[in-house]
Amino acid sequence: MAKIKYNSVVLSQASSLEKAVGFLRRTLGDVAWLHKLSEAASSIRANCKGDDWSVQIDDMEMPIENPKHLKPGRLSGNLKMFVSISMEGSGKEWKEKKDCIKSLRFKVEVLEKNQNDAQKFFQTGFHIDKMDSKYDPSEMHPLYHVHFLNDSLIEGTEVLAMDVPRLMHHPVDVLLGILLVYANYNQTGYNKLLQDGNFMGLCRVSAQHILSPYYQSLSKIPWVDGSVTKSDEALCPYLTV
Amino acid sequence: MKRYYYIDDEVDTIKSIADGINESNVVHVDVFPLAKFKEFDKLTQQLRNEWNDIDGLILDLKLNGGGDDSTKFTATSLAQWISSYVVVDHKEAKPIVLLSNDLQCANFKADITSHDLFDMVLERSGGLDWKEFARKLAVLADDYDELNQSKEKNLSELLQNDSIDTSSTYFAPFLEPAVFNVSQFASFVLNDLFIHPGLLISEELLAARYGVDMDKSGTAWNNFKTKYLGVAQYRGMFGRIAERYWSKKAQEVFAQITKGKNAASMTTIQRVTSLKTYSEEAKDLVAYEPSDKDISTYCWAIDEVTKKPLDSSTGYMIQEEGGLKSWQEPRFLSFDTIESGNKGDIRLVPSEQERYNEDLAALDD
Numbered sequence: 001m002a003k004i005k006y007n008s009v010v011l012s013q014a015s016s017l018e019k020a021v022g023f024l025r026r027t028l029g030d031v032a033w034l035h036k037l038s039e040a041a042s043s044i045r046a047n048c049k050g051d052d053w054s055v056q057i058d059d060m061e062m063p064i065e066n067p068k069h070l071k072p073g074r075l076s077g078n079l080k081m082f083v084s085i086s087m088e089g090s091g092k093e094w095k096e097k098k099d100c101i102k103s104l105r106f107k108v109e110v111l112e113k114n115q116n117d118a119q120k121f122f123q124t125g126f127h128i129d130k131m132d133s134k135y136d137p138s139e140m141h142p143l144y145h146v147h148f149l150n151d152s153l154i155e156g157t158e159v160l161a162m163d164v165p166r167l168m169h170h171p172v173d174v175l176l177g178i179l180l181v182y183a184n185y186n187q188t189g190y191n192k193l194l195q196d197g198n199f200m201g202l203c204r205v206s207a208q209h210i211l212s213p214y215y216q217s218l219s220k221i222p223w224v225d226g227s228v229t230k231s232d233e234a235l236c237p238y239l240t241v
Numbered sequence: 242m243k244r245y246y247y248i249d250d251e252v253d254t255i256k257s258i259a260d261g262i263n264e265s266n267v268v269h270v271d272v273f274p275l276a277k278f279k280e281f282d283k284l285t286q287q288l289r290n291e292w293n294d295i296d297g298l299i300l301d302l303k304l305n306g307g308g309d310d311s312t313k314f315t316a317t318s319l320a321q322w323i324s325s326y327v328v329v330d331h332k333e334a335k336p337i338v339l340l341s342n343d344l345q346c347a348n349f350k351a352d353i354t355s356h357d358l359f360d361m362v363l364e365r366s367g368g369l370d371w372k373e374f375a376r377k378l379a380v381l382a383d384d385y386d387e388l389n390q391s392k393e394k395n396l397s398e399l400l401q402n403d404s405i406d407t408s409s410t411y412f413a414p415f416l417e418p419a420v421f422n423v424s425q426f427a428s429f430v431l432n433d434l435f436i437h438p439g440l441l442i443s444e445e446l447l448a449a450r451y452g453v454d455m456d457k458s459g460t461a462w463n464n465f466k467t468k469y470l471g472v473a474q475y476r477g478m479f480g481r482i483a484e485r486y487w488s489k490k491a492q493e494v495f496a497q498i499t500k501g502k503n504a505a506s507m508t509t510i511q512r513v514t515s516l517k518t519y520s521e522e523a524k525d526l527v528a529y530e531p532s533d534k535d536i537s538t539y540c541w542a543i544d545e546v547t548k549k550p551l552d553s554s555t556g557y558m559i560q561e562e563g564g565l566k567s568w569q570e571p572r573f574l575s576f577d578t579i580e581s582g583n584k585g586d587i588r589l590v591p592s593e594q595e596r597y598n599e600d601l602a603a604l605d606d
Contacts, residue, residue, distance in 0.1 A: 008599035015596050019558060022571040026439055030410065030567045045592055195492055197450065197505035197541030198570065201554040204539060 006051040006091025010044065013053050013089065016202050017041035020175055023199040027192050033060035033083075037174065051091040052102065055174055058084045062178075064110060064185045075112055075122060082109045083181055085174055099213045099231060101144075104130040106177045109149070110185075121153035128169050128177075131234070142168040143234035144214065168236050170214045175199075175206050242266075243382035244294070245338075248273040248284075248319070249301035250308030258340075258365065265375035268382065270299065275310040284312075285322055292332055296382040298323070300359075302341035316341075320358035324424060333389040334423035336381040342366040356562065357428045361482075380481045385423065388478060394418040399426070400477035402487060411568050430479050437561070437569035438542075441475050441485040449543050449550035450488075450504055451495060452512030454529040461525035468522045469494055498523075508538040509550060544575040546583055551575050557597050560588040576600065 018041045021034050036057050044053050064081040086105045093100035109125040126148045131141040146169035172180055182190040193199055217232045247270050249255040259270040278284040300316035320337050327334045339359040356362065360381055363369060388399070396415055397403050407416060411433075415426050434441045447470070448455045448462060455462050473490040474480075495504045499515045507515065513528035529540065529550045540550035545559060556573030565571060574584055579597055589597065 005603070008596065008603040011592070011596040011599050015558070015593060016554070018590070018592065019553065019571060022558070022565055023553075025565075025567045026570050041592075045595075194503060195489075195505050197539070198553045200505055201537075201539050201541055201552055205554045 006095055007048060009091035009094050010048045010051070010053045013055075014041040014044040014048075016205070017044070017055075017174060020178075020199060020202055023196055023202070024178075027196040027199060028189055031063070033062060036060050040174065052088060053091065054086075054088040056086050057174065060084070062181055062186065063189065065187055065189075067110075067185065072122075078113050079110055080113050081125075081181070081185060082111075083107070083177065084109075085172075085177055087173060089173070094209050097209055097213055099217070100209060101130055101171050101173075103132060104128065104144070104171055106172050108181055108185075119153065121151070123149070123151040125149045128172055130171060139163075139166075140237055141166055142236050143231065144171045145169055168218075170211050173206050173210055175203050176210065179203050243268050243296040243379055243386075245270045245297045245299050245378060245382070246273045246291075246295050247271065247299040247340075248275055248304065248316075249340075250275060250304050250306055250310040250312060251301070252276070252308065252310055254308075255301070258371075261371040262375045262378070265372050268375050268379040270378075275304075275312070279310060279312045281312070281314050281318070281322075284319070285326070288323070289326070289330075292335075295335065296386065297336040297338065297378065299338045299340050299378075302339055317358065324358060327424065328422065334385060334427075336360045336378075336385050336427065337424075338378065338381070339363070340365050357432055358424075360424075360427050360431050377482055380479065381427075384478045384481075385427065388423045388426065392418070394421040400430075401475070401480070402477065409568070411566065427479065430477070431482065433566060433569065435479070435483050435485060437565070438488070438572065439566075439569040440488060442488045442491065443543075444484050444486070445548040446488075446543050447473075447486045447491055449509075449529065449540050450491065450512075451516065451526075452504070452507070452509030452528050452538075452540070452550075454509075454527045454550075457527035458525065461523075461527070465516075465520075465522050465526060469498060469520075505541060509540050510538060542570070542573050544578050545572050545587060546574060546578045546585065549575075557593040558590045560590050 017037045021037050021041075024031070024037075025034055040055050040057050044055065047054065059082045062081050062083055064079050066076045067079075070076055084105075084107045086103070088102040088104075090100045090102055105127060106129070107125065107127040109123065111124075112122040115121060126146055128144065128146050131143050131145070135141050145166035147166050148164045150164075179190075179193060182193055214235070217229075218235055220228050220232050245268060247255050247259050249272075252272065252275070256272055259272050262268065262270045275284070278287050300319060302316045304312045304315055304319065316339055323335075323337060326332060337359050339362045341363075342365050361377065363374070388394075391399070394415070396407055396412055397405060405412065411429075415421055415429070438446055442450070444466075445455065453462055453465075458465075470486065470491065473486045473494055475485040475487060492504060495512070495516075496502060499519050502515050504512050509529040513523070513526050516523035516526060530538065531549075537552035537555055538550075539552045539554075542551045542553035542556060543549060544551045544556070551573055553571070553573055556575055557579060559572045559574060561569075561572070574587065574589065576597070578584055579589070580601070588594075
């Protein structure tokens with residue numbers, strides 16, 4: 001039996017990014033980070049040999065609007081945000097609407113502009129990751145989780161810092177990640193995106209292939225013998241009985 | 242009545258075309274006596290002499306073609322001279338229309354930068370509606386005249402929209418009356434705003450975004466449009482050339498009718514159902530439903546050939562001449578249109594062509 005190829009899925013990933021560039025430029029204006037999506041699309045196409053694809057986009061500087069409850073307040077208007085994503089996907093699993101993400105690291109960093117004083121270092125953010133085998137097994141990691149960062153240093157004294165919980169969170173791809181960031185950090189841009197049926201259409205496709213399998217697995221809680229896979233259980237280890 | 246000069250090396254042919262246009266009685270076309278001015282300098286001198294007596298020019302692309310009055314230059318060279326002449330000599334700009342029987346020739350297709358020199362480009366070998374052509378010539382000349390006479394060159398007035406964002410980069414070239422280039426502005430409206438969806442959208446795209454099947458809705462669509470969408474229609478310069486709508490305003494109207502619903506997040510059926518819920522005028526609208534039930538109805542674009550609604554996430558991007566500008570949306574073809582071989586001379590972005598080939602191959606697996 002001939003092996004089914006998934007090149008069309010892989011090329012559709014590149015196409016989605018190219019389309020997103022056109023849609024986002026129209027909706028958000030000529031934002032500088034869009035060229036990184038084009039580069040990522042080219043990279044997917046250039047490396048399209050098998051059935052999988054990978055995306056690596058570093059430090060897309062996206063505009064952050066003044067966050068609520070910001071402390072210190074003087075940082076208002078003085079923050080910048082960088083978004084990065086590294087992801088590998090499976091064409092076969094995408095096509096079959098199963099968990100298609102082989103690896104994921106989606107990272108958002110928010111920091112003070114013009115950090116000249118080494119004694120006053122403000123930085124926060126979060127990442128959404130897929131656990132991989134390199135993680136310390138003594139720490140509980142839901143398969144997909146969000147983890148918050150706080151690396152601020154104030155007046156030469158480190159703030160209380162410890163691991164905050166790794167909370168279950170659905171995976172994201174580039175487009176869902178962009179939507180998530182705008183939804184949380186840029187209300188003006190988010191409202192524009194919601195009115196862009198073309199961009200939302202791309203996100204809808206991503207949601208069908210990435211969110212649906214995740215929540216279908218998650219909906220099996222409480223775990224029932226025989227109906228769960230290791231992957232289902234890994235979504236939230238502490239609920240596994 | 243506005244007066245055009247028609248310059249072509251095929252004198253006999255164009256005489257009958259000019260007569261056909263003149264029968265409309267909305268614009269007058271005179272055949273330029275090219276035989277007397279076949280040298281470029283003589284021709285341009287004559288145009289200088291008569292510049293104030295004409296309102297526009299119709300040019301044949303290949304003035305160096307096989308006609309009796311063949312010259313050694315093309316319409317593009319002449320249009321470039323006119324463009325410079327108007328600016329350097331502070332003359333009033335006039336519309337330039339390209340009317341040719343060979344727009345498919347390689348030289349013209351390759352010379353992309355020259356296309357913006359023309360306000361309208363038409364193939365005369367097809368079944369051109371001369372009455373409609375005459376009407377458009379008159380509109381072009383009238384609106385050029387109005388642009389030339391306007392002292393303030395106020396963008397909100399020229400575009401008939403009080404809420405345009407004049408801080409946008411695409412409006413930047415037209416903010417200073419002292420350096421306002423009428424031809425450049427006309428090209429911006431006619432070639433950028435009208436042809437590419439973005440700030441303005443066509444009636445077909447408007448219907449798609451309202452979820453409406455125009456053909457099946459018939460007069461119900463026209464009635465609905467008349468009742469609600471007049472406020473979104475573009476009525477600025479050259480607005481009588483083509484029916485266009487402000488895309489943002491059209492979305493606002495949808496939200497107003499449906500008490501705040503966002504059309505962008507709905508299927509075509511949901512949009513029309515919602516319109517019917519709130520509007521008596523919408524009761525006879527028919528939602529767009531593709532014959533293949535598996536095809537997405539989250540349509541926010543159209544197929545450029547069939548003009549039918551299309552979910553852009555499934556469409557294939559068209560290769561745009563000279564690339565897309567920031568305010569323009571990509572345009573698309575559906576899989577079915579490409580597969581049926583009906584895409585004409587529309588080309589896909591190379592990577593999209595490759596994706597189509599892979600999709601077709603995957604279908605065969």
